[in-house]
Amino acid sequence: MTIAPILSRRSFVAALPLAFVACSGAAGSGSAVAAAEALPELVVYKTPTCGCCTAWVEHVRDAGFSVRTVEVEDTGPIAARYAVPGQLRSCHTAIVEGYAVEGHVPARDIRRLLAERPAIAGIAVPGMPVGSPGMEMGERRDPFTVVAFTRDGRASTFATY
Numbered sequence: 001m002t003i004a005p006i007l008s009r010r011s012f013v014a015a016l017p018l019a020f021v022a023c024s025g026a027a028g029s030g031s032a033v034a035a036a037e038a039l040p041e042l043v044v045y046k047t048p049t050c051g052c053c054t055a056w057v058e059h060v061r062d063a064g065f066s067v068r069t070v071e072v073e074d075t076g077p078i079a080a081r082y083a084v085p086g087q088l089r090s091c092h093t094a095i096v097e098g099y100a101v102e103g104h105v106p107a108r109d110i111r112r113l114l115a116e117r118p119a120i121a122g123i124a125v126p127g128m129p130v131g132s133p134g135m136e137m138g139e140r141r142d143p144f145t146v147v148a149f150t151r152d153g154r155a156s157t158f159a160t161y
Contacts, residue, residue: 041067063110091103100124101124105132123146143160
């Protein structure tokens with residue numbers, strides 16, 4: 001007999017801050033809730049018809065980020081303005097506190113970027129790898145790399161999946 005999960009993975013992750021408050025006894029202080037509310041807004045530039053971009057926006061919202069979506073016909077000029085190298089471009093570009101977040105970057109890597117504040121222009125998941133946030137296809141998960149890049153085009157590995 002198989003038992004279906006009560007919560008989806010996204011719902012579970014979204015509920016974690018509330019579970020922390022309930023379990024830690026910090027409900028009165030609201031420290032976990034305040035931390036979740038302190039996440040900055042992402043401004044996401046995407047084309048109007050891209051479904052995977054919409055799914056990625058849902059992923060970062062579920063992770064606690066506020067998101068403002070700006071629909072554009074071509075994300076290329078936005079990516080160029082924020083120094084995203086051509087080989088790292090994907091289907092949408094987000095801006096958060098001056099950093100570019102290109103493509104299907106997991107929310108936890110955006111949190112890490114903001115916590116560490118490295119001297120880079122941004123992070124990217126080039127292409128549209130299956131299994132990355134917004135590109136889920138059942139249980140299939142292709143390996144992918146989150147790449148950090150500088151304004152002068154130097155790239156390095158930020159995270160691997």
